[in-house]
């Protein structure tokens with residue numbers, strides 16, 4: 001396990017491009033597989049999670065060729081055309097690959113066995129097993145809800161009208177994807193709107209997707225058995241990866257960094273108002289549209305951050321950015337209270353527990369509650385000097401790499417390997433900006 005040492009060095013400066021959006025990259029490969037003919041993807045994230053999706057789609061009949069960095073062509077099999085893989089599919093660390101593919105497979109008359117790493121094998125799959133069973137798939141899972149599992153799909157799937165009990169784009173997408181090879185209209189009622197990449201991309205491919213706003217949430221429906229047109233997907237930069245750079249440049253005095261071509265889908269950008277509510281200096285320039293998604297360049301300059309509370313943070317427009325926001329709160333002046341975040345306990349790790357432990361190990365006073373954290377900010381550098389356990393979670397590793405930039409003594413991260421799942425260029429990109437990061441072992 002390569003350790004990562006994060007040391008406070010100097011102000012961060014420069015212009016960089018973060019890799020392609022992970023959510024959109026997964027969907028580009030999956031949806032291209034369901035089109036008949038040749039689709040093209042540029043800006044694809046070549047992280048381990050997305051490569052796991054590519055391997056799974058190949059195992060189910062897609063031809064996927066790499067033409068250059070992030071540039072791929074996909075020859076799809078069409079809606080209803082997925083083939084049964086001849087071996088167990090290994091989803092690695094990727095919850096998105098697993099849950100979305102379970103949806104796709106559920107309405108095909110094939111059986112697919114899936115497993116994953118220790119982190120993924122501990123994550124709840126009941127949230128997709130329940131709706132997919134009601135459309136007619138038979139799912140056998142360890143303890144009824146964990147990987148490894150087998151999905152035996154059906155070619156006589158029933159269109160469901162489903163209200164997920166948790167706000168989850170993965171659950172919504174799994175049900176909508178199952179609805180593709182289902183006769184009739186599949187409906188998902190979201191109490192809180194979640195990222196809508198699946199809806200946008202399917203619409204661009206010619207599917208009949210309808211979205212209506214309703215009491216803070218949305219009703220999304222899709223008419224089954226469309227012929228999906230192959231398209232060219234351009235994947236914008238990942239705001240969830242950009243978040244690490246945004247926080248690092250906000251907290252290290254004197255920093256001035258520009259991130260080019262970042263996706264600014266309004267259901268993903270909650271980190272921007274959250275940081276601004278703490279006093280961050282963030283400017284959006286060059287706004288345009290790429291592949292049906294809003295994009296822009298983000299310029300961030302260091303600022304003295306003050307504490308935030310749940311008032312400034314909207315979990316419906318950010319979720320994966322909380323670990324690094326907790327690091328911003330650790331450096332800010334005052335006490336930040338984060339609530340309503342129980343979903344963070346079922347991500348790649350229990351992110352509330354992992355962040356509380358890592359912050360405490362580095363001298364930050366933090367209280368863990370059942371659904372959040374109370375972070376007592378230091379109003380400047382944290383003591384540091386502690387060892388952090390990442391628990392196979394990329395975002396824990398990168399969050400503490402950021403915190404180390406404002407620590408009096410270096411922060412040691414036990415395992416840098418998980419960073420490969422979503423942001424393989426993270427260490428080089430941060431080092432180019434001036435960050436103190438070094439691999440050990």
Ligand code: S3P
Nearest residue numbers: 023096167168169170171319320
């Ligand atoms: C994702 C949805 C979110 C997010 C994950 C990616 C997606 O998960 O945390 O990193 O691509 O749909 P949930 O649906 O579990 O909230």
